[in-house]
Amino acid sequence: MRYLRRLLPYVRRHRARIAGGLLCLVLTTALSVASPWVLRYAVDDLTLRVTREKLWLYSGLIVGLVLLEGVFRYYMRMVLISVSREIEYELRGDLFAHLTRLSARYYQSHRVGDIMSRATNDMSAVRNVLGPGIMYTANTVATFVGTVALMLRISPRLLGLALVPLALVSILVRYFGQRIHDRFESVQAQLAEMNVIVQESLSGARVVRAYAQEPHEVARFEAANQEYVRRNRGLIHMFGALYPGIQLLMGTGAVLVLWLGGRMAVAGRITLGEFVAFGAYLAMLHWPMIALGWVVNIFERGEASMGRIAEMLDAPPEIHDDQPEPVARLQGEVEFRSLTFAYDGVPVLRDIDLKVPAGATVAVVGPTGSGKSTLVSLIPRLYEAPPGTVYVDGHDVRRIPLATLRGAVGFVPQETFLFSDTVRENVAFGLSPDGQEVEERVAWAAGVAQLAPDVADFPQGYDTFVGERGITLSGGQKQRTALARALAVLPRILVLDDALSAVDTYTEEGILKGLKQVRSGRTTFLVSHRVSTVKDADLIVVLRDGRIVERGTHDELVSRGGFYADLHRRQLLEEEVERTA
Ligand SMILES: Nc1ncnc2c1ncn2[C@@H]1O[C@H](COP(=O)(O)OP(=O)(O)O)[C@@H](O)[C@H]1O
Ligand SMILES: [Mg+2]
Known part of the structure; x- marks a missing residue:
């Protein structure tokens, strides 16, 4: 017994x-x-x-x-x-x-x-x-x-x-x-x-x-x-x-x-x-x-x-508060200091040094498997980085109360997950419920995420059920719902992990334009393999095999003639082909 x-x-x-x-x-x-x-x-x-x-x-x-x-x-x-x-x-x-x-x-x-x-x-x-x-x-x-x-x-x-x-x-x-x-x-x-x-x-x-x-x-x-x-x-x-x-x-x-x-x-x-x-x-x-x-x-x-x-x-909750410092509000400065990270002994990130001032927009590009998703998931401690490697506002993320840390990060994962609930509930997921304000916040977030026009076409608007036993959204609609969910909490740090991949470039442009206004004052991580998504970022870093191999602005990287310039050239060519086709 x-x-x-x-x-x-x-x-x-x-x-x-x-x-x-x-x-x-x-x-x-x-x-x-x-x-x-x-x-x-x-x-x-x-x-x-x-x-x-x-x-x-x-x-x-x-x-x-x-x-x-x-x-x-x-x-x-x-x-x-x-x-x-x-x-x-x-x-x-x-x-x-x-x-x-x-x-x-x-x-x-x-x-x-x-x-x-x-x-x-x-x-x-x-x-x-x-x-x-x-x-x-x-x-x-x-x-x-x-x-x-x-x-x-x-x-x-x-x-x-x-x-x-x-x-x-x-x-x-x-x-x-x-x-x-x-x-x-x-x-x-x-x-x-x-x-x-x-x-x-x-x-x-x-x-x-x-x-x-x-x-x-x-x-x-x-x-x-x-x-x-x-x-x-x-x-x-x-x-x-x-x-x-x-x-x-x-x-x-x-x-x-x-x-x-x-x-x-x-x-x-x-x-x-x-x-x-x-x-x-x-x-x-x-x-x-x-x-x-x-x-x-x-x-x-x-x-x-x-x-x-x-x-x-x-089973121990591996990630939990461990003598946190009394940090109540975060500004959004993110820093990685000689970060090396491994899943089960296999290193996937090596010697990452990157400082992102509060309010800046940094783009992360690189081939699949280069560690982009891993890098951004270390910020809200979805995985645990070694001590002394990831900092927000100068505090080791391990020392910031989890609720404060995660409350400050709006995370749109690569794979969208929506609950089988209404559009409203999905967008309002991170909000504490109090009536009128929630309503406005949901509408605002859906507007920025360019979801509002789609919702207007849904049979019951924001009360439409999605997912199981509701209408099934397209990949792009799902991604925009997830984006609205992240925006609704007014995060200090916004992470978009390839979160617009299923959205067409035209809509994406609209979203990015909207985001730019929202972005000011918000640290933003844009993970993408589309040059069009990242070209206006304050800083672009290129990851390969877990290392930062290039960093700079769009113009700097294009003139350097490395991985990014190559990517840029190929995507220009693709656009050319599309236009003439
Ligand atoms: N949860 C995990 N457990 C073990 N290995 C993982 C896990 N997630 C990703 N990896 C591995 O880590 C490497 C980087 O993955 P990822 O960060 O998803 O790259 P990217 O987002 O750039 O495609 C890949 O080799 C992948 O197989
Ligand atoms: Mg990824």
Whole structure:
């Protein structure tokens, strides 16, 4: 129970209610073991003489006991099961909050489908421990103690005989427990695998269609699906053998008790009433014993699932505040000082020295894979640069409170992501919601990003849903929505990572013109491979294989005749060809 122990702090918070629920449980059990005891007196008394009054008395007593038991059983379930739901709620909330803090790197090494499976299936397996698991365990213990104590009073010999098969039940359960645990693990793993396949196949629906790979995807799913059934069959196999085994042992116990108990009753060593009550208690032990097998299983599953959840909870948020300096506002000066950066040991940026004054516009050009995206993603600490290499306003970015740092950076990533929500919500994503101002800010940002004319054509304007179950935007529209989202927060530092690549040059020109007014006073990083995008930048740097190989203004670089001049020449030529075509 190494992992389940981690639930203790949650359980402790609800201890008063759990205690109440357990009290109800004890009362329920006490009332239920009382019935056969009444039955015992009833049988003995009625064998002497049957009268109407006696019949009413005993049957009334038993009905009363059962009714009262029902009431307490209701409260027991209400309390214990709802507490388990509440703990599940808290744990799930904590898990999600933790997932939001994990860094980009975590999501690169873990598949979303797998995470989803843990957050849902494993979570409910853990919940089963807290609700049914604890309830049935307590119920089993209480019933066992109650019945065995009373059976002992009737006849220790008979009890000894009845307990032999019951002990065998425990052994049977333990034997199967480990096997069930292993098979359940493999079933869960396969379910996660299936989730991954479905999730990838659905999010990649367009690619699948475009390559006419539907049959392949179906076959891939079919194989995984079949494996899931096969593994489940292994689990069913275990259960299939376990339950009849328990039944057989129980039956044997009942036969033994009938045989010996019957002889004892005939010989007058126990009364008929005691014999009847004993049989009733033995029957009452059946369910708890079966529940025991079940409970073992619930705990095994819960332990395995909690292990998987704990693994996520223990993943450290690599990037977090670490004794930050009290920096409240940033101006936007960015500096890289002899920055060398590696992903998993492979250096992708080398000896980068670059100082960008607040308000300046710097363009980064270079071939794919030269490290442009990496460079800009180090500014808002999407990845962690070594200490003393990246500075904003003279503070190491590691020393600036994350909220301040990221709040000052408007980042438009190379790959656009929009939420399946309205255009307005997507643009207003980084804003704290307060009515009128948000409305104006959204409209303004959409204007600068040249998104407004498109929105005007949408059926419900800014209330149009985009993405899933909404209208699907073109690549350029998506990019402009993402740009508007970044502009809306009025960032001190604006980063456009090839963010206009899907926008046509004409619209781009409009955007850049608009940006220029916005840009004044805002440090801007323009990553692009289009000369037209970057030519007006205050400074252009050319990256190759992670090194800055050229730097200067457009005119300077063109006259230098290096990579940039080459790029410029080729793009002029392309334009020429386009114009004459
Ligand atoms: N998250 C990552 N993990 C490991 N390697 C990466 C990661 N992102 C990029 N790379 C590698 O780093 C190099 C630079 O990539 P990138 O910064 O995306 O270049 P660019 O934006 O100029 O195309 C490439 O060789 C790429 O394969
Ligand atoms: Mg890139």
